[in-house]
Amino acid sequence: MSDNGSNGTGFIGASLKRKEDARFLTGRGRYTDDINLPGQLYAHLLRSTVAHANLGSVDTSAAEAAPGVHAVFTGPDMEGVGGVPTGWLIHSKDGSPMVEPAHPAMAIGKVRHVGEIVAIVVAETRDQAREAAALIDVDYQDLPAVASLEAARADGAPLVWDEADGNLCYDWEVGDRAAAEAAIDGAAHTVSIDVVNQRLVPNAIEPRAAIGNFDPTTGEYTLYTTSQNPHLIRLLLGAFVLGLPEHKLRIVAPDVGGGFGSKIPHYAEEAILTWTAGQLARPVKWTSDRSEAFVSDTQGRDHISTATLGLDEDGKFVGLKVSTQANLGAYLSTFATCVPTYLYGILFAGPYTTPAIYCEVEGVFTNTVPVDALRGAGRPEATYLLERLVDKAAAATGIDRVDIRRRNFIREFPYQTPVALQYDQGDYDATLDLALEASDWDGFEARRNEAAGRGKLRGIGISTFIEACGIAPSAVVGSLGARAGLYEVGSVRVHPTGSVSVFTGTHSHGQGHETTFAQIVAETLGVDFEAVDVVHGDTNAIPFGMGTYGSRSLAVGGTAIYNAVQKVIAKGKKIAAHLLEASEEDIEFADGNFTVAGTDRSKSIGEVALTAYVPHNYPEGLEPGLEETAFYDPLNFTFPAGTHVAEVEVDPETGEVELVAVTGADDVGRIINPMIVNGQLHGGLAHGIGQALLEHCEYDDEGQLVTGSYMNYTMPRAGDLPNFNINHNTTHCTHNPLGVKGVGEVGSIGVPPAVINAVVDALSPLGVTHIEMPATSQRVWQAIQAAQAQD
Amino acid sequence: MPAVTMTVNGVSRSADVEGRTLLVDFLREQLALTGTHVGCDTSQCGACVVHMNGQSVKSCTCLAVDADGADVTTIEGLANGADLHPMQEAFREHHGLQCGFCTPGMVMSAIDLVNRNPSPSEGEVRHWLDGNFCRCTGYHNIVKAVMAGADAMGGGS
Numbered sequence: 016m017s018d019n020g021s022n023g024t025g026f027i028g029a030s031l032k033r034k035e036d037a038r039f040l041t042g043r044g045r046y047t048d049d050i051n052l053p054g055q056l057y058a059h060l061l062r063s064t065v066a067h068a069n070l071g072s073v074d075t076s077a078a079e080a081a082p083g084v085h086a087v088f089t090g091p092d093m094e095g096v097g098g099v100p101t102g103w104l105i106h107s108k109d110g111s112p113m114v115e116p117a118h119p120a121m122a123i124g125k126v127r128h129v130g131e132i133v134a135i136v137v138a139e140t141r142d143q144a145r146e147a148a149a150l151i152d153v154d155y156q157d158l159p160a161v162a163s164l165e166a167a168r169a170d171g172a173p174l175v176w177d178e179a180d181g182n183l184c185y186d187w188e189v190g191d192r193a194a195a196e197a198a199i200d201g202a203a204h205t206v207s208i209d210v211v212n213q214r215l216v217p218n219a220i221e222p223r224a225a226i227g228n229f230d231p232t233t234g235e236y237t238l239y240t241t242s243q244n245p246h247l248i249r250l251l252l253g254a255f256v257l258g259l260p261e262h263k264l265r266i267v268a269p270d271v272g273g274g275f276g277s278k279i280p281h282y283a284e285e286a287i288l289t290w291t292a293g294q295l296a297r298p299v300k301w302t303s304d305r306s307e308a309f310v311s312d313t314q315g316r317d318h319i320s321t322a323t324l325g326l327d328e329d330g331k332f333v334g335l336k337v338s339t340q341a342n343l344g345a346y347l348s349t350f351a352t353c354v355p356t357y358l359y360g361i362l363f364a365g366p367y368t369t370p371a372i373y374c375e376v377e378g379v380f381t382n383t384v385p386v387d388a389l390r391g392a393g394r395p396e397a398t399y400l401l402e403r404l405v406d407k408a409a410a411a412t413g414i415d416r417v418d419i420r421r422r423n424f425i426r427e428f429p430y431q432t433p434v435a436l437q438y439d440q441g442d443y444d445a446t447l448d449l450a451l452e453a454s455d456w457d458g459f460e461a462r463r464n465e466a467a468g469r470g471k472l473r474g475i476g477i478s479t480f481i482e483a484c485g486i487a488p489s490a491v492v493g494s495l496g497a498r499a500g501l502y503e504v505g506s507v508r509v510h511p512t513g514s515v516s517v518f519t520g521t522h523s524h525g526q527g528h529e530t531t532f533a534q535i536v537a538e539t540l541g542v543d544f545e546a547v548d549v550v551h552g553d554t555n556a557i558p559f560g561m562g563t564y565g566s567r568s569l570a571v572g573g574t575a576i577y578n579a580v581q582k583v584i585a586k587g588k589k590i591a592a593h594l595l596e597a598s599e600e601d602i603e604f605a606d607g608n609f610t611v612a613g614t615d616r617s618k619s620i621g622e623v624a625l626t627a628y629v630p631h632n633y634p635e636g637l638e639p640g641l642e643e644t645a646f647y648d649p650l651n652f653t654f655p656a657g658t659h660v661a662e663v664e665v666d667p668e669t670g671e672v673e674l675v676a677v678t679g680a681d682d683v684g685r686i687i688n689p690m691i692v693n694g695q696l697h698g699g700l701a702h703g704i705g706q707a708l709l710e711h712c713e714y715d716d717e718g719q720l721v722t723g724s725y726m727n728y729t730m731p732r733a734g735d736l737p738n739f740n741i742n743h744n745t746t747h748c749t750h751n752p753l754g755v756k757g758v759g760e761v762g763s764i765g766v767p768p769a770v771i772n773a774v775v776d777a778l779s780p781l782g783v784t785h786i787e788m789p790a791t792s793q794r795v796w797q798a799i800q801a802a803q804a805q806d
Numbered sequence: 807m808p809a810v811t812m813t814v815n816g817v818s819r820s821a822d823v824e825g826r827t828l829l830v831d832f833l834r835e836q837l838a839l840t841g842t843h844v845g846c847d848t849s850q851c852g853a854c855v856v857h858m859n860g861q862s863v864k865s866c867t868c869l870a871v872d873a874d875g876a877d878v879t880t881i882e883g884l885a886n887g888a889d890l891h892p893m894q895e896a897f898r899e900h901h902g903l904q905c906g907f908c909t910p911g912m913v914m915s916a917i918d919l920v921n922r923n924p925s926p927s928e929g930e931v932r933h934w935l936d937g938n939f940c941r942c943t944g945y946h947n948i949v950k951a952v953m954a955g956a957d958a959m960g961g962g963s
Contacts, residue, residue: 032898032899032901033898033901035906036897036898036903036906037898038906039903039905039906039909040881040885040890040894040897040898040903040906040909040913041841041881041882041884041885041890041894042839042840042841042842042880042881042882042910043841043882044841044906044907045840046840046843046907048840048844049834049840142824142826218941219905219907219941220843220845220851220853220905220907220908220939220940220941221843221845221905221907222844222845270905270906271905272843272845272905272906272907272908273904273905273907273941273942275941304844304846304847305845305846305847305848305851306847306848524905525904525905525906525942526904527904690901691901693901694901694904694942694943694947697943697944697945697946697947698904698941698942698943698944699944700944701941701943701944701945701946702941702944724846724847724848724850725846725848725850725851725939726848726850730850730939730941731944731945732935732936732939732945733931733932733933733935733936733938733940733945733948733949734932734933734935734936736932736944736945736946738928738946738949739944739946762944
């Protein structure tokens with residue numbers, strides 16, 4: 016066996032074509048909205064049109080009498096059903112628990128954001144349900160709304176929740192405040208920055224959908240839903256909302272058309288559809304349209320921060336202090352509270368040796384759509400702030416941007432940061448060197464001059480970053496307030512003739528798990544890639560799982576599968592030893608064969624599997640069958656790292672930014688399938704570039720969403736993006752057997768500051784020192800005008 | 807209700823539809839051709855692209871009655887048994903898809919591009935795909951796939 020735990024069959028590290036593609040390319044994918052159950056009814060959800068109001072009467076009589084309508088339910092009908100829970104309890108600086116308001120599935124008494132569900136109408140057809148919903152007469156008694164962090168934290172601001180003074184959910188901190196402030200006070204140089212990390216809409220291209228079903232003869236509920244984590248939904252929906260035992264609640268997340276964090280949360284719609292199906296004993300289907308998604312899918316980011324970095328005479332970082340306000344929206348979504356705390360504040364060491372770091376975060380309620388994880392989830396916010404601040408420090412000290420980063424790199428591992436994390440491994444110089452070479456950093460001035468000849472302002476920007484994937488271990492996150500474990504489950508079933516079914520608690524919605532996990536099993540078990548199929552997304556088929564988010568699937572879920580394979584091999588050795596009349600200790604396993612050491616006597620995995628299921632000649636006391644399950648709870652996060660370089664050209668007349676080149680040099684740990692890994696990097700980069708240059712979710716002062724469709728929310732299109740220059744330098748994670756880290760969020764974490772640093776670099780000759788995301792033509796043009804007016 | 811008759815993937819299909827029924831809903835709900843997807847309601851995302859009389863259309867933006875008498879091809883009609891269309895094969899070969907939701911529209915749109923422009927440049931591909939959103943791939947591999955597909959199609963289907 017090689018050092019990567021493989022048997023040298025070559026599946027690990029190969030760009031095998033994906034098993035998933037045949038069905039997706041021929042229209043045979045099976046997404047939730049593609050499923051129709053016998054006797055199915057259709058639901059339309061009536062949603063609040065105002066951001067904050069007391070709910071007067073909700074008159075449903077006309078809707079109930081409309082053609083085809085079977086039922087109309089409102090919030091009070093579901094009273095007694097549990098509220099939608101949140102998954103992480105945060106404590107404030109003073110030790111008090113966060114304010115955790117009730118979250119009824121449908122509004123009771125008040126509505127708190129545009130899009131909150133007021134009623135469900137169930138009818139024979141989708142159109143009948145929609146038309147009947149329009150007949151519901153809702154008496155909205157308007158209340159003043161707070162739609163932004165500034166408004167919510169202003170003195171005397173209207174309250175989203177009476178129990179949350181100042182609209183504050185929590186006031187959290189991490190790190191040593193006194194040490195950070197003392198270091199900054201004594202520093203030779205200090206630089207400060209105010210940054211906004213704007214709100215974004217995740218916009219998976221598949222809108223959410225759900226089908227609830229109930230079988231009165233068995234009492235079993237089934238929910239088909241567009242989820243990244245079906246077992247988590249079963250846990251929350253069953254235990255906390257509907258009070259159903261697990262064996263009577265099946266969650267199926269079939270093919271899911273992208274998630275990006277927005278399909279992690281347990282949504283009220285899932286509870287409503289399941290409950291309604293039980294009331295009517297009929298399948299009930301709801302499919303969001305895009306306009307509905309804009310006001311009901313969780314949104315992402317939305318921070319305002321101020322930070323100060325202290326440096327010594329040599330440009331070494333001595334202290335960092337960050338104060339952030341994070342918009343949580345009107346209700347606490349599943350991971351809303353941990354994203355701006357335990358996935359944010361603990362990232363502020365970045366790749367640097369800053370010895371004293373302090374971060375404080377106010378979690379704030381507003382009358383807006385709930386905020387939760389979005390690709391990167393906390394880590395892009397931290398990285399953007401830090402890497403903008405480092406560029407400002409370079410400008411303030413006159414130290415070269417690359418040099419100042421290099422002077423501060425961590426080079427000894429393991430490295431304990433001042434903000435809880437302990438990095439196990441990394442080589443930040445290597446990815447920096449690779450990025451500088453691949454981007455021809457040294458040749459940039461010639462390109463800048465050439466562009467100037469064409470009347471363009473050319474700029475180059477860099478960011479060096481780490482991320483933390485596969486949040487763990489369970490005991491630690493539990494002590495910090497997590498209400499779930501963060502392990503993963505893998506099951507490996509070797510069938511009698513040697514083919515293999517793999518069951519994973521993670522969920523693939525674009526990541527290619529069916530391929531990558533099959534590669535791991537084929538390699539480690541020595542079977543053919545085509546003989547391995549991966550099953551995910553059905554709580555009745557899979558033992559358990561925590562799902563897919565935070566770039567955890569390979570590091571945590573892949574390791575669980577690997578460990579299950581090791582159990583299979585261990586059992587196989589007992590069977591082979593019996594068949595070969597040898598001692599178990601003398602059996603070696605390689606390339607799918609159990610061999611008596613030092614001999615040519617062997618049994619294949621297929622022969623051993625057949626014996627396990629036809630145990631005529633079998634070890635005494637050993638159970639028949641060849642199927643093993645492993646629960647894997649990691650010892651630590653994994654820590655991918657890298658350097659991203661962006662190059663832009665700005666038209667000073669129009670403010671238009673053209674992204675000319677993007678280079679990534681990434682260390683994502685051992686790579687199982689380079690084709691898939693690069694695809695993940697591409698997607699993350701596009702998401703990060705979207706944030707840097709294009710995307711912005713905006714509300715007006717009354718809490719109406721201004722950017723509520725693709726007509727006015729700018730999605731990255733093919734023409735907005737360049738080809739990406741992807742490079743790898745790999746170090747292995749030290750605490751999982753595959754040495755893998757994670758890749759899904761790298762681009763969205765690393766590239767936004769590189770792009771903005773490039774735009775600022777382009778504009779710096781004009782005196783511009785900062786520009787907020789997204790750097791639209793309008794913003795850039797205004798920044799140019801403002802800088803010129805100061806001259 | 808109006809009756810419509812159209813050829814869908816080579817087979818004549820007739821049905822009664824409401825006047826307001828969109829072509830995409832007719833395909834998905836009445837013909838159970840669920841490979842054509844709906845990703846938005848403003849005709850932006852392109853997940854619903856099919857061919858009508860050989861040209862790409864957004865099937866969320868035309869009525870079923872508009873397709874009366876037309877020859878409609880959906881993603882299900884491209885492959886010949888197990889043999890993928892060259893554009894489908896190019897998407898597979900170049901990892902031009904991840905979650906697969908935008909893929910049918912991307913492939914149908916790309917084939918129409920190549921029918922009109924047998925050897926598109928990278929810039930022409932990116933411009934043409936303006937009406938097809940993908941959130942997974944960053945378009946990098948889609949563009950590669952479309953150019954490879956164009957080569958494989960030998961300039962037109």
